[in-house]
Amino acid sequence: MVLFVGPNGTGKTNLVESLVYLSSLASHRVSADASLVREGEPEADIGCSVTADSRTVDINITITASGSNSGRYNGHPVPRLRDLLGVLRLVVFAPEDIDIIRRDPGDRRRFLDDLLLQLQPGSAHTRSDYDRVVKQRNSLLKSLRGQVLPDTHSETLQAWNEQLVSTGSAIINERRQLIEALSGHVAAAYERLAQVRATVEVSYRSTIDDFSEDARSTEEAFTLALEAAESKELERGMTMIGPHRDDVVIALNGMPARETASQGECWSLALALRLGAFALLRDDARGGGDPVLVLDDVFAQLDENRRSQLAKEIDGVEQVLITAAVEQDVPRALDGRRFTVQPGVVMEVVS
16 A cells, blocks of 8 residues: 655646546546646656566557647557557546546546456547547537538438447447446445445446337337437437447435435435445456555545445555545555655655
8 A cells, every 4th residue: 555645736636537547548537538637748758667477568648739640658659549548447436436427428438448458458549439439420410500401411321320330239239248247246335335225327328229129129219210210300409329428327225316415325325335346356267366556535535434334445545545635544454655746746755
């Protein structure tokens, strides 16, 4: 266990954000890479050493204020940044994770997709293709808004539909399989954290679900849903069917947690999701051991009981990184190396 202690605003979360980027090629806090580069500087360099199965590799990424980013594996440039996915396996719990329970479907989709990237790095290619198809299809729908659909445009739309169905169905199937594997871990972790008997259910709600009973496959249900939505999509000029509009439903004792769960229950559910993700990554034979577990200013958000239960949950994890503004927020049972963090300076505390 490694503890980083320092006042808010000194850079503790910057350390976490660097690890998140090395693991997922994206920040967990901001959408634009340019904001990760210090103002006035052309680029930022981040890197780490990863040891798994008695083998150590170095990965580095250069993030540019404008232009393309680049990566290196053991000092050698990689053709594509996504070649680094899966090297650093990481589970991060941060105060913003309560948004997964409380807020928009996008937060829940992002949680699933980020976990998929670590379990199946190849899913990055499918997601990239799907995003490109949605963007191109939206452009076509906007240009046709309010018009009678000519034959030539109908053929073009059909071509985009086929690509949307192919890539979108793959994403839906991957997400459903992931939830099937994840849900049991989440339910068990919630009961341990909350110390109550409860029923926690995690399920996938798709925009194609209304057509699934009449279809033999995800692809067929997707196609039927697109056909039914065509006039509305042409009217609105946007793609309304597909995994970019889907949601993950988290229910506590049969009720949607987003609407009915208390603040404490939401914290326990958010923690349970991350602990479930950790369990899946730990069990994955390709991982070479435990993923790194990061708790970013988490204990300050929890009551004494949940702090104690979380400390028990992470006992025995190979590497845990904890940040805290006040050291007293961290249970004493979590003993390990300690560092103080000041702006631009990280220093180990030697007792």
